[in-house]
Amino acid sequence: MFDPYDPRTPLFRCILSLLALLLITGMLETTLKLRSRASVLKADSCERTDFRQQHITSGLYRRIWKMAADKETGTDSFIDILTATMLNSDFYPEQVLPDATPYQKYKPAEYEQLKGAYQSVWSDLKYFPIPSTEIYFENSYGAPRDYGGSRTHEGCDLFGTEKEPGYYPVLSITDGVVENIGWLPLGGYRIGIRAPKGGYFYYAHLDAYEKEFRTGEEISAGDILGYMGNTGYGGEGTQGMFPVHLHLGIYIRTPHYEELSVNPYWVLKAISKKIRNYSY
Known part of the structure; x- marks a missing residue:
């Protein structure tokens, strides 16, 4: 009796090949998406006009700090999340993007440079410069x-x-x-x-x-x-x-x-x- 699930049959081997192809295609698609996301990061990203605006709303700032606190890694996590978030929306973000992996994997030198620029601006802030609500x-x-x-x-x-x-x-x-x-x-x-x-x-x-x-x-x-x-x-x-x-x-x-x-x-x-x- 013909059994399509018998690993010795050509049909079963064909099904396996098709599944493997679909898996490889999915992995390639994911890789391409990650590479595409990372492609926005350039060697001069920290000198661009958009970056210099530092357009981070107060609400987004608080949400990033909350996410960093939830990770229990403090300032370092805040800067990683901030850098990834800003890049995700070309320096004008509306929502938090917690994953910096694509940038770290495909553009590590450029990422570290941009991260350092954000650290310079945001890591050391403690007080408003005037102690007044006026x-x-x-x-x-x-x-x-x-x-x-x-x-x-x-x-x-x-x-x-x-x-x-x-x-x-x-x-x-x-x-x-x-x-x-x-x-x-x-x-x-x-x-x-x-x-x-x-x-x-x-x-x-x-x-x-x-x-x-x-x-x-x-x-x-x-x-x-x-x-x-x-x-x-x-x-x-x-x-x-x-x-x-x-x-x-x-x-x-x-x-x-x-x-x-x-x-x-x-x-x-x-x-x-x-x-x-x-x-x-």
Whole structure:
């Protein structure tokens, strides 16, 4: 009697071959999809205009942190999830993508480079820079500026309801080391802090410093750096050329740039609830 399931029959061998072909086809299709996903990652991804916008909504930021906490791996997991999520939607994501495997497998060097760029921006954040709920700011990154020649705004300006210079203290967002201090014609009295993961956080237009800082001095997140003011746009001591505010800039190092600006607006939105208690 003919038995189609007898492994000795041609029909059975044909069925096995067909199943094997379907399995191989499925595996190839999966591989192609993963390679296609990874193909968006380039050597200069961390220098692209879209990347520099750092467009991460507050809700997405919280969801990524929650997923990282669920994995019980903390900051490292957060950065992996963040990097994969941003790449999945070409730097403008709407949902979390927890799997970085395709990028790690097919573009490992490019992935690690981009991951390092995200670490520089996001890993060291601890406090909102002004310990007050009276602060407001808009997304002015890239807006035109003309003092000192035609240029674009490389930061985000924070204003308070109190307009008097010296009223609001300015805190360090991160731990770090003082890398630059003193007067700049554009920034007035400014201080630049290099955070542990490499990000450079630039605080400008200060009315005064909290103390006499020195380059190389260690700073803890939440330390008072100075006070919000309106210094700059002239020789040392120039004041009143614009309203009182804090200019915050964030810069990263990339293969082609020693200091490349990224948009602080979404960073500030993400940490806007991390206000340190402070009496003044």
